[in-house]
Amino acid sequence: MKALIVGAGRLGTQIAQVLAAARNDVTLVDHDEDRIAELEGRLAVRLAAGDACEPGFLEHTGALTTDLLIAATGNDEDNLVISLLAKRRFDVPRVAARVNDAENTWLFDHRWGVDIPVPAATPLISLIEEATGATDTVALLRLSKAGVNVIETAITAQSRAAGRALADIVLPAGTVITTVIRDGQPTVPTPDIRLQAGDELLVVSHAATEQEIHAAFQ
Incomplete structure (x- = not known):
């Protein structure tokens, strides 16, 4: 839209x-x-x-x-x-x-x-x-009205998170990955899903900054 x-x-x-x-x-x-x-x-x-x-x-x-x-x-x-x-x-x-x-x-x-x-x-x-x-x-x-930040981040071929399972990604406290968008389709994230170049992630957090979120994946 x-x-x-x-x-x-x-x-x-x-x-x-x-x-x-x-x-x-x-x-x-x-x-x-x-x-x-x-x-x-x-x-x-x-x-x-x-x-x-x-x-x-x-x-x-x-x-x-x-x-x-x-x-x-x-x-x-x-x-x-x-x-x-x-x-x-x-x-x-x-x-x-x-x-x-x-x-x-x-x-x-x-x-x-x-x-x-x-x-x-x-x-x-x-x-x-x-x-x-x-x-x-x-x-x-x-979520936004409750003081929770909604942040997007993208995985590229150069991202250190590329090829790694979500379970291996160390996230800031109070942060949750809500969606992984792959080939234009949103999927429910599971601990064993491996991130690929081109993936887009929707992340919510009540404490972490956008820079901290990006740093966890890039």
Whole structure:
């Protein structure tokens, strides 16, 4: 799935992390250039700085081919304009928008291009589930909200883990390998599975950093 998220605050960043960890094609945009610069290298998503209320910028960031747009800025007027452009001009199949002021809830409907209105106080689990139809993504979101990091790492021919069984890999404390993706197919990891070049691993940890996870395999 291709997702375009507008608003790189805590909410939009969290959604981007979760959707990217679930192997979706994610672009995160924000009008604040400093905020985008701050996120460079920290997220496995495309980042862009600009005004998403401008049709040209939305088109530049992939609105014509996106499957899901989430307007998650802190401004209801912006979220409505972005949603309307997404639906009417770019024909985005699914549009979700955050409602910051409860008094504006009545505006967030199909007339403004909104398929899924999300009140500020509402957890995003239902939003992600409805928008993507992926229960695995919902599980990842719950992990993220619980303070558990969701990290991807890839095995190459040069990786020291290539050819070794999972049981022989020493992982940081509090770390679990949840999925091994091989030839595009996710498999449940077992201790005797031997890692191969091209394998991608989805790892969750409540304590280890991304660098520590990569170091265990590379």
